[in-house]
Amino acid sequence: MALTSQDIARVANLARLELRPEETEHTLGQLNGFFALVEQMDAVNTEGVEPLAHPAAVLGQIALRLREDIVTEPNQREESQKSAPAVERGLFLVPRVIE
Amino acid sequence: MSLPKDLHDLGVVQLAARLAAREVSSVEVTQHFLARIRQHESLGAFLATDAEVSLAQARAADARLSAGERSPLLGVPLAHKDIFVTRDFPTTAGSKMLADYRSPFDATVVSKLGVAHGAGMVTLGKLNCDEFAMGSGNDNSAYKPVQNPWDTSRIPGGSSGGSAAAVAARLVPAATGTDTGGSIRQPAALTGITGIKPTYGRCSRYGMVAFASSLDQAGPMARSALDCALLLSAMAGPDPDRDSTSLDLPAVDYATDLIAANAQGMGATPLKGLRIGLPAQFFGAGCSVDVLKAVRAALAEFEKLGATLVDVSLPLTELSIPVYYVIAPAEASSNLSRFDGVRYGHRAAHYGDLTDMYKKSRSEGFGDEVTRRIMIGTYVLSHGYYDAYYLKAQKIRRLIAEDFQKAFAQCDIIAGPVSPTVAWKIGEKSDDPVASYLADIYTLSSSLAGLPGMSVPAGFGEHHMPVGLQLIGNYFKEAQLLGAAHQFQLATDWHMRQPNGI
Numbered sequence: 001m002a003l004t005s006q007d008i009a010r011v012a013n014l015a016r017l018e019l020r021p022e023e024t025e026h027t028l029g030q031l032n033g034f035f036a037l038v039e040q041m042d043a044v045n046t047e048g049v050e051p052l053a054h055p056a057a058v059l060g061q062i063a064l065r066l067r068e069d070i071v072t073e074p075n076q077r078e079e080s081q082k083s084a085p086a087v088e089r090g091l092f093l094v095p096r097v098i099e
Numbered sequence: 100m101s102l103p104k105d106l107h108d109l110g111v112v113q114l115a116a117r118l119a120a121r122e123v124s125s126v127e128v129t130q131h132f133l134a135r136i137r138q139h140e141s142l143g144a145f146l147a148t149d150a151e152v153s154l155a156q157a158r159a160a161d162a163r164l165s166a167g168e169r170s171p172l173l174g175v176p177l178a179h180k181d182i183f184v185t186r187d188f189p190t191t192a193g194s195k196m197l198a199d200y201r202s203p204f205d206a207t208v209v210s211k212l213g214v215a216h217g218a219g220m221v222t223l224g225k226l227n228c229d230e231f232a233m234g235s236g237n238d239n240s241a242y243k244p245v246q247n248p249w250d251t252s253r254i255p256g257g258s259s260g261g262s263a264a265a266v267a268a269r270l271v272p273a274a275t276g277t278d279t280g281g282s283i284r285q286p287a288a289l290t291g292i293t294g295i296k297p298t299y300g301r302c303s304r305y306g307m308v309a310f311a312s313s314l315d316q317a318g319p320m321a322r323s324a325l326d327c328a329l330l331l332s333a334m335a336g337p338d339p340d341r342d343s344t345s346l347d348l349p350a351v352d353y354a355t356d357l358i359a360a361n362a363q364g365m366g367a368t369p370l371k372g373l374r375i376g377l378p379a380q381f382f383g384a385g386c387s388v389d390v391l392k393a394v395r396a397a398l399a400e401f402e403k404l405g406a407t408l409v410d411v412s413l414p415l416t417e418l419s420i421p422v423y424y425v426i427a428p429a430e431a432s433s434n435l436s437r438f439d440g441v442r443y444g445h446r447a448a449h450y451g452d453l454t455d456m457y458k459k460s461r462s463e464g465f466g467d468e469v470t471r472r473i474m475i476g477t478y479v480l481s482h483g484y485y486d487a488y489y490l491k492a493q494k495i496r497r498l499i500a501e502d503f504q505k506a507f508a509q510c511d512i513i514a515g516p517v518s519p520t521v522a523w524k525i526g527e528k529s530d531d532p533v534a535s536y537l538a539d540i541y542t543l544s545s546s547l548a549g550l551p552g553m554s555v556p557a558g559f560g561e562h563h564m565p566v567g568l569q570l571i572g573n574y575f576k577e578a579q580l581l582g583a584a585h586q587f588q589l590a591t592d593w594h595m596r597q598p599n600g601i
Contacts, residue, residue: 018459052493076203
């Protein structure tokens with residue numbers, strides 16, 4: 001199953017990426033090369049196998065810990081916004097969202 | 100009697116001893132290494148240095164030494180891979196996306212090693228790496244490639260290529276690295292240094308710029324297993340409030356047993372009883388002859404030390420490539436969605452509406468390999484493909500992890516090559532992503548299983564380039580790996596070899 005340039009455009013939009021036309025062609029070729037490799041996975045029988053998300057879970061149940069739902073972080077607004085592209089009165093500026 | 104050595108020829112243990120004896124100050128050591136870093140700037144190992152910051156840290160370490168404190172890393176300098184966020188230095192993750200980014204906090208690993216709240220190490224700067232740790236040649240850095248000190252026309256490996264090159268060139272006695280699919284072990288192998296990726300969850304991921312959250316793991320890179328053991332002892336440990344995937348296992352002192360082993364007499368068989376498993380799939384035609392030769396010779400040395408070699412099988416080794424390159428990009432596409440040009444990172448100069456701002460900012464900020472992986476990840480997670488790709492890969496991931504457990508029923512440690520070849524020429528695989536993915540074959544399966552793995556210098560292959568021996572342990576068995584590597588390093592001197600002219 002090969003991807004088409006329509007697939008590339010659809011995925012790029014989902015990923016919020018903008019590919020130049022020549023990039024689309026190039027990416028298409030590379031991704032199709034890659035998915036030829038991925039198709040090797042079809043040869044493995046995985047019926048009844050549970051997906052493994054946390055690697056150490058292979059040893060048994062892993063409980064991801066939760067912490068108390070309390071405020072622990074100090075306010076660091078200024079420091080946190082130092083690297084922001086556009087800030088005004090402590091708020092992040094973005095283009096108009098609602099017309 | 101050995102001749103007095105230059106400071107940069109000393110490892111972590113020796114530098115710490117000189118500092119503890121007050122034969123040299125941390126400020127002097129720091130100045131020496133900073134001068135060396137400047138002298139070898141053309142290697143491209145560093146992305147940021149700041150002498151004032153480093154010297155202030157060194158003065159703080161000297162103050163602790165003057166006050167009588169003695170701890171194993173106090174005053175010794177190191178540098179951090181630019182994946183760890185730092186308050187005192189910029190953090191770019193090797194990407195234009197984060198040019199000039201300054202973190203409001205330190206990564207847990209940085210803080211644990213540092214002089215303010217931790218082991219007392221002085222940070223010399225930030226080390227170059229592949230963009231967002233995606234790559235195996237360091238040629239995906241958005242800033243500059245890193246040269247291999249053994250042959251500056253060759254790659255140092257990646258993604259922790261700056262860390263590896265800096266240690267190999269003795270610009271730093273030690274460095275941090277991160278390993279998602281081999282990014283500590285492979286560059287360590289290709290530059291002739293020692294590196295360990297601990298069990299997934301050993302070190303906190305808090306403050307590591309995220310690539311693939313179920314795989315990313317921090318680890319030390321240095322010249323010897325003993326130096327790595329000292330660093331790992333300080334880096335590891337639970338981080339209950341910051342990283343929900345960090346393991347609830349207390350920090351371990353990995354170094355004391357190794358230091359005790361130094362005192363043992365020669366001629367003993369210190370590894371008697373250790374069973375080393377050799378997976379047939381790691382020794383096949385895919386591995387070049389020169390690498391296999393060095394690896395076999397290293398294994399013969401392990402036999403002399405008392406270990407026995409047994410045959411094991413990891414039948415899904417080849418499948419680890421597609422499985423990893425589905426899972427890691429899937430997680431990356433999710434993690435990298437945070438780069439939207441709003442809170443931090445690059446924002447395009449010209450755009451229309453909000454969506455257009457996202458698209459232009461991201462496309463300008465991310466390099467080719469990162470873009471490719473985001474595309475792959477988005478595709479395999481998208482409606483209609485999730486089961487066939489992502490879920491299927493996670494199922495095979497379990498089978499791969501189970502195969503390791505079957506192998507560990509027959510052996511204590513698994514060994515093989517780290518990389519199928521020695522370091523290649525800069526630019527050689529730049530436009531063939533699949534070719535570079537295939538070269539990760541020996542490191543991916545243990546990453547998928549979350550097992551600890553290390554690379555130990557094992558001699559030289561073609562073009563007199565270094566070869567690494569990979570040792571893979573069972574879960575939480577870092578001490579066993581480091582102990583075996585240390586015995587090997589007491590018996591051999593591959594880890595002491597230095598590139599010419601540096």
